[in-house]
Amino acid sequence: MLWIEQLLNGLQYSLMLFLFAAGLTLVFGIMNLVNLAHGSLYMLGAYSAATVTALSGSYAIGLLGALVFMGLFGALLEIVLIRRLYRQDHLTQVLATFALILIFNESVRIVWGVQPLRYDIPAALSGSVSIVGDLRYSAYRLATIAAGVVVALLLYWMVSRTRVGMWVRAGASNREMVQMMGVNVRRLFTAIFSLGAVLSGLAGAALAPLMSVQVGMGEEVLILAFVVVVVGGVGSIRGAFIAALLVGMVDSMGRAWLPGLLGAVLPAHIASDLGPALASMSVYLLMAVVLMVRPMGLFFPGAPSLLPKWLRRHPPMAANAAPGRASA
Amino acid sequence: MNRGLIAVIVAGLGLLVLPMVLVSMGQGFYLGLLTRIMIYALAATSLNLILGYGGMVSFGHAAFLGIGGYAVAIAAQHGIGTAWVAWPMALGAVALFATVIGAISLRTQGVHFLMITLALAQMVYYVFVSLRGYGGDDGLSMSRRSSFGWEAWWPTRGDTGFYYLVLALLALALLCAHRLVRSHFGRVLIGVRENEARMSTIGYPVYRYKLAAFVIAAVLCGLAGVLNVELNRFISPSVMHWSQSGMLMVIVIVGGLGRPWAGVVGATVFLGLEEVLSHYTERWQLPLGLLLLALVLARVAGWRLPRDTGKSLQHV
Numbered sequence: 001m002l003w004i005e006q007l008l009n010g011l012q013y014s015l016m017l018f019l020f021a022a023g024l025t026l027v028f029g030i031m032n033l034v035n036l037a038h039g040s041l042y043m044l045g046a047y048s049a050a051t052v053t054a055l056s057g058s059y060a061i062g063l064l065g066a067l068v069f070m071g072l073f074g075a076l077l078e079i080v081l082i083r084r085l086y087r088q089d090h091l092t093q094v095l096a097t098f099a100l101i102l103i104f105n106e107s108v109r110i111v112w113g114v115q116p117l118r119y120d121i122p123a124a125l126s127g128s129v130s131i132v133g134d135l136r137y138s139a140y141r142l143a144t145i146a147a148g149v150v151v152a153l154l155l156y157w158m159v160s161r162t163r164v165g166m167w168v169r170a171g172a173s174n175r176e177m178v179q180m181m182g183v184n185v186r187r188l189f190t191a192i193f194s195l196g197a198v199l200s201g202l203a204g205a206a207l208a209p210l211m212s213v214q215v216g217m218g219e220e221v222l223i224l225a226f227v228v229v230v231v232g233g234v235g236s237i238r239g240a241f242i243a244a245l246l247v248g249m250v251d252s253m254g255r256a257w258l259p260g261l262l263g264a265v266l267p268a269h270i271a272s273d274l275g276p277a278l279a280s281m282s283v284y285l286l287m288a289v290v291l292m293v294r295p296m297g298l299f300f301p302g303a304p305s306l307l308p309k310w311l312r313r314h315p316p317m318a319a320n321a322a323p324g325r326a327s328a
Numbered sequence: 329m330n331r332g333l334i335a336v337i338v339a340g341l342g343l344l345v346l347p348m349v350l351v352s353m354g355q356g357f358y359l360g361l362l363t364r365i366m367i368y369a370l371a372a373t374s375l376n377l378i379l380g381y382g383g384m385v386s387f388g389h390a391a392f393l394g395i396g397g398y399a400v401a402i403a404a405q406h407g408i409g410t411a412w413v414a415w416p417m418a419l420g421a422v423a424l425f426a427t428v429i430g431a432i433s434l435r436t437q438g439v440h441f442l443m444i445t446l447a448l449a450q451m452v453y454y455v456f457v458s459l460r461g462y463g464g465d466d467g468l469s470m471s472r473r474s475s476f477g478w479e480a481w482w483p484t485r486g487d488t489g490f491y492y493l494v495l496a497l498l499a500l501a502l503l504c505a506h507r508l509v510r511s512h513f514g515r516v517l518i519g520v521r522e523n524e525a526r527m528s529t530i531g532y533p534v535y536r537y538k539l540a541a542f543v544i545a546a547v548l549c550g551l552a553g554v555l556n557v558e559l560n561r562f563i564s565p566s567v568m569h570w571s572q573s574g575m576l577m578v579i580v581i582v583g584g585l586g587r588p589w590a591g592v593v594g595a596t597v598f599l600g601l602e603e604v605l606s607h608y609t610e611r612w613q614l615p616l617g618l619l620l621l622a623l624v625l626a627r628v629a630g631w632r633l634p635r636d637t638g639k640s641l642q643h644v
Contacts, residue, residue, distance in 0.1 A: 102617030
């Protein structure tokens with residue numbers, strides 16, 4: 001029965017990873033911006049949720065307050081700074097957002113102190129529920145899975161069924177064309193960045209009670225999200241979803257099973273060293289394999305579809321018909 | 329003789345006599361700082377080769393710093409104390425690893441390349457964090473510096489002797505990098521940075537050139553890693569944390585991307601600034617970040633900074 005628990009843990013982690021990576025991949029794909037500070041938004045989401053919860057005494061108000069704050073903060077950041085970086089080369093963007101990380105990390109240390117912040121699981125969800133037979137699973141983790149699925153579906157609906165989503169998809173495969181068609185790109189970009197900040201903050205706030213709220217918490221997830229974006233294909237929400245599932249599952253399964261599996265074949269002292277090392281490598285090995293086969297990722301917008309012909313709804317676009325995609 | 333050469337000679341002579349002055353004044357601490365600056369200058373110079381001249385935005389350069397250092401520290405733990413064995417082994421390991429990483433990541437370009445180098449370097453970081461046999465998160469220390477067998481007349485195990493060793497290696501590396509950039513190979517590399525498709529059409533095997541440059545830069549950075557562990561007699565995975573790669577990048581850009589002295593100038597400015605700021609405040613990252621942001625925004629706004637190569641940047 002342990003494997004069901006591991007599966008659920010993996011699923012929960014994957015969904016949170018997806019929420020985080022969705023904003024990242026949209027900002028990459030549409031604004032052509034490398035945003036290293038996306039992890040800082042995740043950290044700020046956790047800190048603001050913990051603070052508002054502590055002030056108001058209610059978990060729901062805390063979460064909502066944090067999301068509103070993140071939305072406003074993202075919009076402000078985009079208008080004040082990020083907007084000026086779209087037309088710059090990637091190196092400039094990396095430098096500017098790296099500077100932002102330094103600034104955010106130190107600011108958080110100054111405002112909240114160095115000690116990790118206390119942020120508890122809400123009382124209503126602190127117990128566990130029985131799933132199958134005598135297997136019990138944390139109610140809070142189940143709730144985050146449910147929330148993750150709902151948000152992912154909402155996002156899917158927004159991207160594939162609404163007018164804004166149409167602009168987003170069009171922007172990902174050909175940015176100049178969307179501008180020519182008269183879409184208010186400035187406002188669209190601000191909205192996308194703000195949405196990315198909200199999603200990232202939500203992931204931070206949801207994972208925070210399970211991990212610890214501290215400076216630098218966003219950086220590990222940022223690297224994994226990079227892997228997700230690269231594997232899924234820059235700019236593709238669907239790619240990010242599938243890649244997040246792959247990466248999250250491989251990561252948690254690797255950590256859970258690889259040391260034990262190696263212990264069965266190798267002497268204990270080698271396995272105890274090699275197991276965790278291999279487990280932490282597994283995600284990157286996955287990425288290397290995917291890139292060998294498809295250097296642009298699984299679902300790069302504009303690349304030939306992976307699906308067999310009879311399953312495709314639309315005729316595939318030629319891979320080179322995307323002049324809006326700047327390459328460095 | 330032109331003015332540049334005179335400046336180099338004066339600076340070199342200054343660096344030669346500086347240790348004696350510092351030691352006589354009892355300021356041994358600054359000798360260590362100077363050595364550290366030179367080591368980071370070497371690492372940044374190697375990054376400048378691929379970032380500045382080759383146009384490859386590699387965000388995982390600190391991994392080579394770590395692998396080179398760990399190879400020496402691990403060799404020392406197993407009783408190999410002679411540099412003639414440990415150092416070539418370390419550089420060989422770095423070369424091998426860089427070939428694998430480069431072969432994978434150079435298949436891609438632009439943002440993809442940046443993210444993949446970052447992710448692969450982070451993989452190395454986590455591997456060393458989980459290697460409990462070699463210290464894991466806490467790091468690995470060496471009881472003494474590796475020996476060259478010439479300690480009788482050049483005491484490289486002492487701080488002053490080691491300073492001169494680093495100085496000599498840095499000078500040699502700068503000379504090699506200078507010659508490399510001027511060579512046919514260097515010209516091709518710059519051509520690839522300017523227009524990869526054109527170079528490929530002319531008939532150059534672009535991928536192989538880029539891979540070779542990547543491995544050369546990695547080995548140079550591995551040498552810096554070896555020197556770094558010999559200096560501190562300690563290494564921990566934090567040496568190859570991704571913020572270190574970011575720092576190396578900042579050093580190169582502050583020093584002037586694609587300029588021969590970028591690494592030296594950048595490392596002096598950056599580490600010197602860090603040293604000064606950390607005297608005044610514990611929160612030195614905040615002013616550093618603000619300064620960096622101001623620098624970037626000034627460039628975005630179109631100001632030409634004294635050591636800025638604005639034109640060549642557009643292709644990176």
